[in-house]
Amino acid sequence: MFSWSNCSAMKQFDLLLVRLKLPTFCVGKSMDDKSKSSTQKGTFDGSRKDINAAIDRIREFTGTKIIFWDLREPFIENLYKPSVSQSRLEAVIEPLDVELNQLCDIIVEPLRDRVVTSLLQASLEGLLRVLLDGGPSRVFYPTDAKLLEEDLEILKEFFISGGDGLPRGVVENQVARVRLVVKLHGLETRELVEDLRSSSGKLGADNQTLLRILCHRADSEASQFVKKQYKIPKSSA
Known part of the structure; x- marks a missing residue:
């Protein structure tokens, strides 16, 4: 597991x-x-x-490159396929740990937190991509929310690293937006539909987020609502 004590600055960067x-x-x-x-x-x-x-710009690019390019296959393409229970986030932590250690071998200490925060942000963006724009091969059930919450905690604690990593408050603030999406995945379809119809915002999410969750919901009620509400033609298959 990654340890902040392993971070060492290259002499060239010190001189720079x-x-x-x-x-x-x-x-x-x-x-x-x-x-x-x-x-x-x-x-x-x-x-x-x-x-x-x-x-x-460099730190933002670095975080995005690691998650959306270097780890694209295990994270963006395969996480939670074919189901949440069969493909957990734990499988991504090891390659993420390798990338983080390699990153810390070439960054100077004063930039450590800024660069690693960018990696945290990119990781959360990747997780949101999977949860909200995962494509037709990803479906979620309300019962998956517990597993998703556990995975989010694993990711959070990875970046806190037992107190040797990023400050807990910083990580908690970053994780909050994903935690809301996980909570929404745990709600019944009826609750999501009612909030979307009324546009009340009672659930704390905008209509686009609610719609994306319904599109990934594996039940007929969600499918029928989306097709009827947004006039999506029936499949010819």
Whole structure:
């Protein structure tokens, strides 16, 4: 299992950080010195913003690449196929652990939490893709909600890593949006349909989310409602 203590910075990156540290400018007494110092400070402030923006883009790309490309087959394509009970998230944790350890071999300590938070966010986006846009080969039953909740806890604790990983509060905040979707999967079809018809928002979700859950629901009531409500023609098969 991944341990934060395994994270080590490469010497090249250490040197790079040293080179990127902003110099301290001495403010002279003359107006020319003050003007020059102000110009230099503005230049380096702009450089700092550009560097931070570049770091943000790289970390976002890194998390997305790992989940949606490197782990696409076990995560995006095969998780919960043919059913939740037969393909649990535990199967994804090992390759995710390998990717995270490899990532921590090349990132510097000051960037660790930012990069790993991006991986957490990408993991949750991947899970939402599976739960809401999983395609016709994925179906969910209300009874699956308990297993889905267990899997979400496994993913959460993986990133907390027994207190050595990301702060628990940060992870909990990120996980909250997926937890709502899992909760909705546990509701009866009748409850989902009633909330969708009334657009009351009582269940805490928008109509699009409710519709996607109904489209993945393996019962005739959900199928009939979706076809009738949205005028979907019957299959010719």
